[in-house]
Amino acid sequence: MELWFSEYQSKNVRFSLRIKDMLYSRKTPYQFLSVFETEEMGRIMTLDDVVQLTTRDEFVYHEMISHVPLFTHRSPEKVLVIGGGDGGTIREILKHPVKKVHLVEIDEQVIEASKKFFPSLSLGFSDPRTSIFCEDGIEFVKNNKGYDVIIIDSTDPLGPAVGLFSREFYKDVFSALNNDGIMVAQTESPFFYGDFLKRVYGDISSIFRFTNIYTAVIPTYPGAFWTFTMGSKSIDPTAVDPGELPDLDTKYYSRDIHKSCFVLPPFVKNII
Numbered sequence: 001m002e003l004w005f006s007e008y009q010s011k012n013v014r015f016s017l018r019i020k021d022m023l024y025s026r027k028t029p030y031q032f033l034s035v036f037e038t039e040e041m042g043r044i045m046t047l048d049d050v051v052q053l054t055t056r057d058e059f060v061y062h063e064m065i066s067h068v069p070l071f072t073h074r075s076p077e078k079v080l081v082i083g084g085g086d087g088g089t090i091r092e093i094l095k096h097p098v099k100k101v102h103l104v105e106i107d108e109q110v111i112e113a114s115k116k117f118f119p120s121l122s123l124g125f126s127d128p129r130t131s132i133f134c135e136d137g138i139e140f141v142k143n144n145k146g147y148d149v150i151i152i153d154s155t156d157p158l159g160p161a162v163g164l165f166s167r168e169f170y171k172d173v174f175s176a177l178n179n180d181g182i183m184v185a186q187t188e189s190p191f192f193y194g195d196f197l198k199r200v201y202g203d204i205s206s207i208f209r210f211t212n213i214y215t216a217v218i219p220t221y222p223g224a225f226w227t228f229t230m231g232s233k234s235i236d237p238t239a240v241d242p243g244e245l246p247d248l249d250t251k252y253y254s255r256d257i258h259k260s261c262f263v264l265p266p267f268v269k270n271i272i
């Protein structure tokens with residue numbers, strides 16, 4: 001018997017992975033969390049039947065959501081991650097000489113499942129620079145300040161994550177950042193979420209001096225062509241000279257990618 005996991009990418013498009021083994025499945029207070037072993041994409045974590053990561057391609061998302069803002073800042077010391085309970089973003093941030101990384105994940109069970117099933121992602125949880133807070137990120141940014149970089153590693157803009165894409169939240173993120181602070185949010189694929197991207201870009205650019213979208217290819221996310229939207233208080237992201245960036249052990253991110261990822265095709269420029 002063949003077992004398949006399918007994610008509805010839109011009402012009329014589904015993406016399916018053949019499952020070898022179902023490792024974990026439970027309802028948490030916030031969402032339905034599953035872990036599968038797949039035939040081809042390694043291990044996957046899903047939340048409410050939406051792919052969060054596969055061990056085969058997670059490096060693209062986690063490298064890109066971390067290194068682009070951290071290297072744009074140049075000397076980040078204190079970094080906040082909102083969401084990202086799997087730990088992949090923390091793992092990448094810790095490749096930089098940062099002093100403190102705070103992780104705010106609302107669902108403790110995502111952290112526990114990652115420790116158990118995704119050790120290559122969650123290894124940064126035990127680093128002395130990491131502090132973990134199982135709280136609502138929306139409240140957390142209202143009460144905690146002084147960050148150089150804030151990374152919003154959220155699920156899709158549905159259900160509990162809706163507030164993480166609101167203009168009010170971005171204003172609180174702005175206030176939680178230092179004067180040269182930078183934020184980045186994962187902002188979906190322009191193929192399926194064009195209107196959403198336009199709205200978020202408009203909101204972030206009404207608050208931050210610089211707003212830039214950059215992209216990466218993530219085969220297991222809807223549309224594969226993924227966007228990240230960066231808001232910067234004073235540093236112009238396009239003025240960064242990638243030639244001056246230090247070497248880093250990465251598989252997708254590179255100096256050339258740092259430059260090219262900000263180049264947008266006309267259909268995306270026309271959306272925003």
Ligand code: AG3
Pocket residue numbers: 050051052053061084085086087088089153154155156186220221222
């Ligand atoms: N980021 C999840 C991105 C959204 C994926 N969307 C989808 N498959 N429809 C959080 C997980 C990685 N840390």
